[in-house]
Amino acid sequence: xxxxxxxxxxxxxxxxxxxxxxxxxxxxxxxxxxxxxxxxxxxxxxxxxxxxxxxxxxxxxxxxxxxxxxxxxxxxxxxxxxxxxxxxxxxxxxxxxxxxxxxxxxxxxxxxxxxxxxxxxxxxxxxxxxxxxxxxxxxxxxxxxxxxxxxxxxxxxxxxxxxxxxxxxxxxxxxxxxxxxxxxxxxxxxxxxxxxxxxxxxxxxxxxxxxxxxxxxxxxxxxxxxxxxxxxxxxxxxxxxxxxxxxxxxxxxxxxxxxxxxxxxxxxxxxxxxxxxxxxxxxxxxxxxxxxxxxxxxxxxxxxxxxxxxxxxxxxxxxxxxxxxxxxxxxxxxxxxxxxxxxx
Numbered sequence: 001x002x003x004x005x006x007x008x009x010x011x012x013x014x015x016x017x018x019x020x021x022x023x024x025x026x027x028x029x030x031x032x033x034x035x036x037x038x039x040x041x042x043x044x045x046x047x048x049x050x051x052x053x054x055x056x057x058x059x060x061x062x063x064x065x066x067x068x069x070x071x072x073x074x075x076x077x078x079x080x081x082x083x084x085x086x087x088x089x090x091x092x093x094x095x096x097x098x099x100x101x102x103x104x105x106x107x108x109x110x111x112x113x114x115x116x117x118x119x120x121x122x123x124x125x126x127x128x129x130x131x132x133x134x135x136x137x138x139x140x141x142x143x144x145x146x147x148x149x150x151x152x153x154x155x156x157x158x159x160x161x162x163x164x165x166x167x168x169x170x171x172x173x174x175x176x177x178x179x180x181x182x183x184x185x186x187x188x189x190x191x192x193x194x195x196x197x198x199x200x201x202x203x204x205x206x207x208x209x210x211x212x213x214x215x216x217x218x219x220x221x222x223x224x225x226x227x228x229x230x231x232x233x234x235x236x237x238x239x240x241x242x243x244x245x246x247x248x249x250x251x252x253x254x255x256x257x258x259x260x261x262x263x264x265x266x267x268x269x270x271x272x273x274x275x276x277x278x279x280x281x282x283x284x285x286x287x288x289x290x291x292x293x294x295x296x297x298x299x300x301x302x303x304x305x306x307x308x309x310x311x312x313x314x315x316x317x318x319x320x321x322x323x324x325x326x327x328x329x330x331x332x333x334x335x336x337x338x339x340x341x342x343x344x
Contacts, residue, residue: 005092005336006039009205012087017198018064018080020191028201032208035094044098044212049343052258053090055102056230056265056272056301058083058199061185061192062105063266068185068192071267071302074313078302079266083196086264086300089333090202096337098258100203100214101251102195103230105186105271106221110148112167113182113226119145130181134168152223159239163224166239176234179226186220217251229274231282252282260293260343262331264300269312272301273319280326291327295340296320299332 009031035041061067063079071079090097110116115125118132120142126132136142144164149157168179186193195203203214220227222245226234231252233245255261265272276296283290303316324330329341338344 003095003338006094008088008091009035012091012198012202014084014087017084017087017196018077019197020060020064020194021197023197023201023204025204028205029208032205035205036209039095041095041209044210047096047098049096049259050098050257051096051260051262052255053097053100053262053264054230054255054275055086055100055199055203056263056275057103057105057186057267058086058196058265059105059186059192060194060196063196068183072305073302074305074311075302076307078305082264082266082300082302083199085333086297087198087202089264089297089300090199090206093337094206094209097206097210097262099212100206101217101255102199102203102214103217103219103265104193104195105227106188106193106218107184107186108188108221108223109184110151111223112164113180114184115181116148117145118142118181126181128181128183132168132179132181134165134172137165137168163239167224167235170235177228188221217248219248228271229278230271231275231278247278252279255279256283256286256290258293260295262295262297264297264333266301267304267312268298268301268320269303269316273316276323276328277319280323280328284326288327291323292329292342294323294328295331296323296328297333298330299334 011031062069062071063083064070065080075081115128118126121140126142132142144157144160146157149160153160171177171179206212207214217230219230222233225245227245228234230248232247236244236246238244263272263276279294280291298320303312305311305313320330331340
């Protein structure tokens with residue numbers, strides 16, 4: 001699939017990637033049709049090599065500096081810089097990308113990782129970034145807010161409290177991150193939930209130029225579990241052993257059916273890393289050589305860095321190195337696809 005990169009369309013404005021604005025759909029639709037004719041783009045259904053681009057949580061809430069969980073990386077502008085390169089990558093490789101699959105972290109107010117779910121002995125909610133361990137729940141430092149119980153499990157507050165014990169204990173026993181109270185973010189129906197405008201525009205343009213619908217995937221909406229990975233929630237069974245939120249097996253299988261899979265998005269240290277880890281687990285259970293079809297677009301993802309507080313850059317790089325040792329490829333968006341291992 002050694003094809004020369006395309007030029008950037010004249011409407012693309014890198015300086016606006018870090019802003020919120022309305023995509024002019026009708027105008028872009030007309031331009032996409034003309035662009036396909038000018039550059040000889042064919043329908044994606046005819047691709048002999050099917051290449052997917054998985055975009056993890058490229059949403060305003062994570063990617064714009066004024067929003068709730070902006071991923072700044074060490075540069076302080078990480079996600080914005082990543083998305084400039086990501087848009088350029090999509091436009092330059094429009095003819096080779098078969099399908100774009102953006103995931104949307106999707107939340108409502110009363111979820112287990114939001115403050116309203118919990119109260120202390122005085123009835124106060126925990127502040128953002130509070131960590132809640134199993135022992136905290138056992139000792140009564142934090143308990144489920146009785147006011148929200150009717151909306152989640154009517155007439156069953158004791159059952160919900162038992163579930164809270166089960167949930168925090170499960171996280172501790174499995175060595176996962178403790179339950180974190182996150183700021184309200186990616187709220188369904190809100191601006192933060194939306195894709196970054198420039199990235200949405202690129203996806204829309206690709207869909208029409210290649211006659212390939214953008215495949216959106218929702219994750220994180222179950223009220224009783226965290227869902228860092230796109231492919232699997234943190235806890236899948238309740239305290240009675242009943243199935244709850246389940247792994248997204250249809251998506252896992254769909255991803256593995258492509259000839260090549262490119263992964264980008266936010267954050268490298270969290271949702272991207274855990275998604276790729278789940279994908280690798282599925283690959284190793286099915287056929288370890290499938291790892292060679294996965295490409296990690298490293299200059300289009302950044303780790304969580306809070307200056308003076310925490311820096312996940314090194315752990316993220318170590319995790320990506322483990323992925324590479326398993327057969328995946330660490331690549332740059334500025335390298336022509338023809339020079340990527342297995343694509344030349």
